[in-house]
Amino acid sequence: AQKVTQAQTEISVVEKEDVTLDCVYETRDTTYYLFWYKQPPSGELVFLIRRNSFDEQNEISGRYSWNFQKSTSSFNFTITASQVVDSAVYFCALSEEDRGSTLGRLYFGRGTQLTVWP
């Protein structure tokens, strides 16, 4: 079973629109960590944000904001006033507690391709 589900495979918006990327996760641990990474067309993976399971405060960083809701096991990502440079694949990832079989590995969703048109 997929531990991280990103149901939106592709999203297209026009510049200046707001867009929300959905992420739903599954874990039995009470302590876990959530991440978002950006993969621009150049291919590298860029870390955007991390959140631990005990911190449900939403976070805003410039045009980016994240909404973490444990009740719905979701960690959604919103880009406000999108720009062409936001075009990329965005990955949500989960890390569970360190233990012998997992040791900090990241479980990735399949990614959402965001295209922002001028």
Add this chain to the structure above:
Amino acid sequence: NAGVTQTPKFRVLKTGQSMTLLCAQDMNHEYMYWYRQDPGMGLRLIHYSVGEGTTAKGEVPDGYNVSRLKKQNFLLGLESAAPSQTSVYFCASRAGRAQLQPQHFGDGTRLSIL
């Protein structure tokens, strides 16, 4: 400010050939990982290491071997390449048990097996 460096960046192999991908990190990180990325699949863990001299299997280890002889280096080997191993390979590292610390990724190696 190197971070995680992967070599080579691109490679084309013929079926049955062998090769080694090198990952080097200069952040003194304990944990290192190898992932593969395939279209529509996200990243999947191949092998990982929690310290010099230790390695362990991840989600998709078949057809690969790894070694961590030095703390800063994590090698991924393909003994007999198969077309199914055509993929983009990413190496990552993380500082020990500090789970809130993100994994730092290399720029990837694009590997094609003909």
